Amino acid sequence: MQLLDSIKQKAKSQKKTVVLPEALEERTLQAADIILSEGIADIILLGNPSSIEELAGKHGLGSVSGAKIIDPAAFDEKEFYADMLFELRQHKGLTREEALTLVEDPLYLATLLIKNGAADGEVAGAMNATGDVLRPAFQVVKTLPGISVVSGAFIMILEDKQWGDDGIIVFADCAVHPDPDAKELAEIAVMTARTTRAIVGIEPRVAMLSFSTKGSAKHPMVDKVVEATRIAREKEPGLLIDGDLQADAAIVEAIGRKKAPGSSIAGKANVLVFPSLESGNIGYKLVQRLAGAEAVGPVLQGMAAPINDLSRGCSVDDIVNLVAITVNQAAGK
Numbered sequence: 001m002q003l004l005d006s007i008k009q010k011a012k013s014q015k016k017t018v019v020l021p022e023a024l025e026e027r028t029l030q031a032a033d034i035i036l037s038e039g040i041a042d043i044i045l046l047g048n049p050s051s052i053e054e055l056a057g058k059h060g061l062g063s064v065s066g067a068k069i070i071d072p073a074a075f076d077e078k079e080f081y082a083d084m085l086f087e088l089r090q091h092k093g094l095t096r097e098e099a100l101t102l103v104e105d106p107l108y109l110a111t112l113l114i115k116n117g118a119a120d121g122e123v124a125g126a127m128n129a130t131g132d133v134l135r136p137a138f139q140v141v142k143t144l145p146g147i148s149v150v151s152g153a154f155i156m157i158l159e160d161k162q163w164g165d166d167g168i169i170v171f172a173d174c175a176v177h178p179d180p181d182a183k184e185l186a187e188i189a190v191m192t193a194r195t196t197r198a199i200v201g202i203e204p205r206v207a208m209l210s211f212s213t214k215g216s217a218k219h220p221m222v223d224k225v226v227e228a229t230r231i232a233r234e235k236e237p238g239l240l241i242d243g244d245l246q247a248d249a250a251i252v253e254a255i256g257r258k259k260a261p262g263s264s265i266a267g268k269a270n271v272l273v274f275p276s277l278e279s280g281n282i283g284y285k286l287v288q289r290l291a292g293a294e295a296v297g298p299v300l301q302g303m304a305a306p307i308n309d310l311s312r313g314c315s316v317d318d319i320v321n322l323v324a325i326t327v328n329q330a331a332g333k
């Protein structure tokens with residue numbers, strides 16, 4: 001896969017450190033071995049060192065010895081990180097004692113290491129649910145200045161090269177924010193355009209999807225998409241974006257011309273912004289399964305440092321790829 005190869009190549013030329021808090025998960029450790037042997041990133045593994053060594057030995061993962069291992073239960077900097085977490089969350093009622101306990105949770109410690117500059121990014125989720133990976137990230141690393149919502153994009157790679165740019169279309173939000181309002185949807189559009197430029201390396205042409213094209217239907221849900229399009233244009237003048245557009249009008253030239261004459265996006269979109277998480281999540285999974293697309297991601301966008309969440313059904317390659325993307329995101333900050 002050309003795009004993934006080039007993402008990995010770019011990662012190798014950066015010197016970035018990615019923390020993997022699920023070090024005792026077999027696929028994660030196998031991925032760490034590949035990442036280290038190929039020089040994609042430096043790795044911090046969180047977990048009990050002897051258990052990690054035992055698992056690595058069992059699978060013959062020699063390169064894992066090149067990782068830095070931190071045992072959250074016996075970490076000599078626990079007090080320092082507990083102070084840091086307490087400072088960040090005491091206004092939400094977190095006590096110092098609770099902070100000390102949370103620091104032993106690898107998912108919290110990973111975000112604190114990033115906040116302190118000891119790591120550049122994190123990949124997790126092979127054995128933890130999305131919410132459990134994201135909550136510490138939201139609380140500790142937080143969003144980029146000017147951004148209020150984190151969202152998740154999928155880079156969809158299709159065999160049929162007629163779609164998007166040479167078969168590549170970016171979908172969002174497919175992973176995080178269930179019910180965005182117009183302002184949040186505009187942020188998702190702007191962030192997805194940035195992800196498309198930074199990670200895929202193509203100029204985004206953004207379609208704001210709806211069940212209506214250019215006012216063909218009247219409904220508050222359509223109004224939201226129209227308003228989000230207006231805000232996104234205001235936020236990023238020059239961004240190639242249009243909406244409301246139905247999916248067919250967004251990607252099929254003949255239909256785009258007919259339903260949205262004069263639109264510079266209709267029929268040519270390479271970024272599809274869905275009106276809700278429901279539609280985005282269902283949409284990417286249908287394209288993945290019915291069209292056999294490779295779905296790379298979710299690439300989380302809008303966080304102050306890159307933290308990416310895996311699906312629990314992920315493969316070793318998915319983890320390697322997401323670490324390479326995380327390195328590229330960290331390099332582009």
Ligand code: ACO
Pocket residue numbers: 092130131132134135138139143148149150151174175176177178281298311
């Ligand atoms: N962006 C930035 N910050 C956020 C976001 C967001 N999208 N959502 C919540 N937050 C922040 C809140 O502001 C809050 O911060 P604070 O404590 O400093 O005030 C904190 O996170 C917790 O907020 P809650 O509203 O309590 O968030 P909650 O923990 O209930 O939910 C979550 C957040 C877990 C991401 C929720 O929105 C969710 O479950 N989303 C769906 C995730 C999912 O299941 N996706 C589908 C599977 S993934 C896949 O198929 C690829």
